Amino acid sequence: MSGWLVIAGLGPGDAALITPEVSAALADATDVLGYTPYVARVAARAGLNLHASDNREELDRARHGLSLAASGRKAVIVSSGDPGVFAMAAAVFEVLEEQPGWLALDIRVLPGITAMLAAAAKAGAPLGHDFCAINLSDNLKPWAVIEKRLRLAAQADFAMAFYNPRSQSRPDGFGKALDILREVCEPERLVIFARAVSTPQEHISVVKLAEATPEMADMRTIVLVGNSQTKQAGRFVYTPRSAP
């Protein structure tokens, strides 16, 4: 038996942002598992089984991938972006901790271009100095933890990237996050809304914090917030390498 499990990042959307390492794993695989729109990005071919599942089924998907590897198959669990950033890698290790018998398997995580870095590149270099990444979904953590982190990150003068800022089932959190930022940051602070980066639907907009509204974000948007030094040079937004 020579089964394996790879947890791979497909990047934000454009096939030109998928690493050769990930493409090689997909070419060798017998099975690909993932959230339906991510599996749809993998080309079908003879001998490749595609297992698409719903967004909320991460632990079941992780168990399925591990069981396929244990039965000798070559399985790739695909995430958008990077699998280690608010994606499937942690879910696989949560299952492994419950079921340590699977630890003997060949398991590898292959990095990908995560959405915040693709968005930052399109905008300029807004994350060019110290920064943080916060998942604004309160599905897996109390909202109070998010509020605390936002306040401390603003006090630390980190640039910030917000994943999952807003969805139909969580319409209100992002507005509360903007209110907290307005308490701590100046109204001129630059905010970037990057939607569907590197896809045909890509749209990037830059506003001041005072002008930012919750409706500017949806579930396909990454929000980047500059630090106190972030500025514009023509069409580009960047954060200088130095801090006062």
Add this chain to the structure above:
Amino acid sequence: MSGWLVIAGLGPGDAALITPEVSAALADATDVLGYTPYVARVAARAGLNLHASDNREELDRARHGLSLAASGRKAVIVSSGDPGVFAMAAAVFEVLEEQPGWLALDIRVLPGITAMLAAAAKAGAPLGHDFCAINLSDNLKPWAVIEKRLRLAAQADFAMAFYNPRSQSRPDGFGKALDILREVCEPERLVIFARAVSTPQEHISVVKLAEATPEMADMRTIVLVGNSQTKQAGRFVYTPRSAP
């Protein structure tokens, strides 16, 4: 004239981690500029001029790349990792702000696999929950800013990635950073030292904060610090997706 400037990320070392988008830009280029060891990663070919320079010459290199593009050449400034994370993209925009005449040029930033995400993938998923990235070099910011950010990041219970933890010219900062973490975090906090990730010299070690010493890091090391929930599942280190 159809010159352009691309600021591109080569990833952490392995050619299999260079995106096809970056490879295509390098194939089209007439000129490649960068720090000597990064330029050495680009294959020489007829018609390609390689311009290697020293580590401390970022602004001169940015001006050179912009002037080449202005003269109609196709220039790529290469960074290791991602060009927007403690790398060349911000330096180019700093120059553009001084010399806005160059803003009319075709300038693009192409993302890459940044060292912290390559290191995290090798270790498991230590950045699987909210996290921050801090450059521990005080060449461009006061050490007091670094100390403040470390304390606030620990209070926020972010996992952390430290770039440039220690060099021959800055032997003492990382030890001070560890002392600050020991004031705020429990001694069992997991710390990952990831050296030369994805190269033949790769070495990953995992220790508890109480056991971490400054000598474990050098200028080729990325240091990842877990949050309060980070744990081990066999050989893997991961941070659960949920927070209490």
